[in-house]
Amino acid sequence: MENPKNLIIVIFGASGDLASRKLIPAIFSLKSQKLMPEKYAIIGVGRTKISTSDFRTKMSESIVAFSEEKETDKTLITSFSEDLYYHSMDNSAAGGYDELKTFLHETDDKYGIGGNYIFYLATPPSMYEVISVNLAAAGLSDQQKGFRRVIIEKPFGYDLESGRKLNARLHELISEDQIYRIDHYLGKETVQNLLVTRFSNGIFEPLWNRNYIHRVEITSAESIGVEERGGYYDSSGALRDMVQNHLLQMVGLTAMEPPSSLDADAIRNEVLKVFQSLQPIKEEDVAKQVIRGQYTGSLIRGECVTGYRNEKGVAVDSRTETYVAVKFFINNWRWGGVPFYIRTGKRLPTRVTEIVIHFKPTPHHLFQREAGKMPANQLIIRIQPDEGILVKFDMKEPGAGFNVKNVNMDFHYKDLANIRVPSAYERLLHDVMLGDSTLFSRDDEVETAWKFLEPIQKAWANNPEIKIFGYPAGTWGPEHANDLIEGEGYTWRYPCKNLADDELYCEL
Numbered sequence: 126m127e128n129p130k131n132l133i134i135v136i137f138g139a140s141g142d143l144a145s146r147k148l149i150p151a152i153f154s155l156k157s158q159k160l161m162p163e164k165y166a167i168i169g170v171g172r173t174k175i176s177t178s179d180f181r182t183k184m185s186e187s188i189v190a191f192s193e194e195k196e197t198d199k200t201l202i203t204s205f206s207e208d209l210y211y212h213s214m215d216n217s218a219a220g221g222y223d224e225l226k227t228f229l230h231e232t233d234d235k236y237g238i239g240g241n242y243i244f245y246l247a248t249p250p251s252m253y254e255v256i257s258v259n260l261a262a263a264g265l266s267d268q269q270k271g272f273r274r275v276i277i278e279k280p281f282g283y284d285l286e287s288g289r290k291l292n293a294r295l296h297e298l299i300s301e302d303q304i305y306r307i308d309h310y311l312g313k314e315t316v317q318n319l320l321v322t323r324f325s326n327g328i329f330e331p332l333w334n335r336n337y338i339h340r341v342e343i344t345s346a347e348s349i350g351v352e353e354r355g356g357y358y359d360s361s362g363a364l365r366d367m368v369q370n371h372l373l374q375m376v377g378l379t380a381m382e383p384p385s386s387l388d389a390d391a392i393r394n395e396v397l398k399v400f401q402s403l404q405p406i407k408e409e410d411v412a413k414q415v416i417r418g419q420y421t422g423s424l425i426r427g428e429c430v431t432g433y434r435n436e437k438g439v440a441v442d443s444r445t446e447t448y449v450a451v452k453f454f455i456n457n458w459r460w461g462g463v464p465f466y467i468r469t470g471k472r473l474p475t476r477v478t479e480i481v482i483h484f485k486p487t488p489h490h491l492f493q494r495e496a497g498k499m500p501a502n503q504l505i506i507r508i509q510p511d512e513g514i515l516v517k518f519d520m521k522e523p524g525a526g527f528n529v530k531n532v533n534m535d536f537h538y539k540d541l542a543n544i545r546v547p548s549a550y551e552r553l554l555h556d557v558m559l560g561d562s563t564l565f566s567r568d569d570e571v572e573t574a575w576k577f578l579e580p581i582q583k584a585w586a587n588n589p590e591i592k593i594f595g596y597p598a599g600t601w602g603p604e605h606a607n608d609l610i611e612g613e614g615y616t617w618r619y620p621c622k623n624l625a626d627d628e629l630y631c632e633l
C-alpha cells in the first residue's frame with residue numbers, strides 16, 4: 126500500500142476521549158503496519174495544561190488499553206511516543222494561533238516535513254467554526270507550501286440550517302477538497318464491503334431492486350448507555366447522533382446505483398442521489414412513521430441498570446431519544462414501493478449492526494412449512510461484531526414428504542486466515558494522509574441528510590404530544606416500534622432476546 130507524504134497531524138481536543146481511545150491508537154497501528162510517512166510528528170492541542178512528556182505517557186497508556194494491535198511492543202510504543210508533542214492553548218482565542226504556527230514551523234524544520242499539515246478537530250462541535258476561522262486567519266490553511274487538510278468530526282451541525290451555515294462558513298475559509306467530514310462507519314471494512322458484495326457479484330445485483338426485494342431493515346444496536354457522554358448526548362439524541370450520519374450512509378451504500386468508477390465523487394454522487402430520492406416524511410406522519418424511545422432503569426442479570434434520566438449530565442426531565450426507528454421509502458426506479466426500516470438505540474440487549482435484505486417470497490407456495498412461518502430468503506450483512514454475511518434459504522428436511530426448513534449459509538471474516546481488519550479510524554486517517562476523500566461525507570450529502578430529518582425534528586419540537594416511549598434497559602426498544610413492521614405481518618429481526626425482565630423492572 127502507498128505511503129503518505131511527510132506530514133504533521135495537529136489534533137485539537139487531544140486531551141479528550143476520542144483522541145486517547147481512537148485516534149492515537151489508530152495512528153500507532155498505522156505505524157506498526159509501516160503505513161505512516163517516513164517523517165511525521167503528531168501535535169496534540171488543548172487548554173489542559175500538560176507537558177509533552179506527560180502527554181506521551183498518557184497516550185502510551187491509551188495505546189496499551191485501546192490498541193487493536195495484538196502485540197503492543199513496548200519498544201515500538203516508546204519510539205512512537207517520541208514523535209508526539211503537546212501544545213497547550215485556548216482553541217477559541219485567536220491570539221494563541223501565532224504561537225501554534227511558530228511551534229509547527231519549528232517542528233517542521235526539525236523533521237524536514239515540507240509544510241504538509243492535517244488539522245483534526247476532535248473537539249465539541251461548537252468549536253469547529255472558531256478553530257477553522259483562527260487557522261485561516263493565521264495563514265495555517267493556506268496551501269502555498271504543502272497541503273493543508275481539515276478533518277471535522279460529527280455531528281456536522283445539529284439541523285439543516287446549522288449544517289448549511291457551517292458549510293457556508295467553512296467554504297469562505299477553505300476549499301471543499303480540504304475538508305474531510307468524518308463518519309467512522311464509512312471506515313468500517315464491512316461497510317465498504319457493501320460495494321463489493323453488490324457490484325462484484327453477479328448473483329446479487331440482478332435481484333437488488335423492487336422486483337425481488339420486499340423490504341430492507343437496518344439495525345444499529347448498542348448495549349451500552351451514554352456512559353461519560355451524557356452532557357453531549359442529551360443535546361443530541363439518537364436521530365442526530367446515529368441516524369443523520371451512520372445509518373443514512375448505510376442506506377446510501379445499500380440503495381445506490383453502480384458508480385461510474387471508484388473515484389471519490391463518482392461514489393458520493395450516487396449516495397447523494399439516494400438521499401435526494403428519500404421520500405420526505407410529512408410532519409403530520411411523523412408519529413406514525415417514526416418511533417422514539419428512552420431507556421428506563423431495569424434489572425439485567427440481577428443488576429440494576431440506571432435509567433437515562435439518571436445518567437450523569439442528563440436532565441431529570443429529559444425528552445431526548447435514546448432509541449429511534451423510522452419507516453421510509455426511496456422514490457426512484459430501483460426502490461419504488463419498497464419500505465426501508467431503520468432503528469438504533471442505546472441499552473438494547475446486544476451490540477450489533479446489520480443490514481437485512483428481505484427477498485420477496487416465491488409466487489406460489491408449493492411446499493408445506495411450519496404454521497405461521499413465512500417463506501423467507503434473507504441476506505444479512507453483519508457490519509459488526511462477528512463481521513460477515515449470512516444467507517438464509519429454504520431446504521428440504523431429509524425424510525418423508527416435502528417439509529421445508531430455513532437454513533443458513535454463513536461467512537465470517539474471522540475465518541479468513543492471516544487477514545487483519547483495520548479499525549475504522551485507521552483506514553480513514555490513512556485516507557486523509559493520502560488525500561482520498563471517497564469515504565468522507567461531502568457538503569451536499571450532509572445537507573441532504575439533514576433535509577430528510579428536518580420534518581422529524583420539527584414535528585418533535587412543535588408537538589410535545591408526540592410520545593417518547595420508555596423502554597427498560599436491555600430490551601429491544603419500545604414495543605410501539607413493532608407496529609411499524611408488524612402491522613404488515615412481519616417482525617424486526619431480533620439477533621438475540623431481551624435481557625431485561627419486565628417483571629423485575631425497577632425505577633432508579
Ligand code: NDP
Nearest residue numbers: 138140141142143144171172173247248249250278279280
Ligand atoms: P470531549 O468532550 O472529550 O472533548 C474533547 C476535548 O475538547 C476536551 O478534552 C477539551 O480539551 C476540548 N474542549 C471541550 N470543551 C471545550 C470548549 N468549550 N472549548 C474548547 N475546547 C473544549 O469529546 P470527545 O473526545 O468525546 O469527542 C470529540 C469530538 O468527536 C466530538 O465532536 C464528538 O461528537 C466526536 N465523536 C466522538 C466519539 C467518541 O467516541 N468519543 C465518537 C464519534 C464522534 P481541553 O479542555 O484540553 O481544551
Ligand code: BG6
Nearest residue numbers: 279309345347366367371478509
Ligand atoms: C458515535 C456515536 O458516532 O458512534 C456514539 O456518537 C456511538 O454514540 C458510536 O456509541 C457507535 O460506534 P460503533 O463503531 O461502536 O458502532
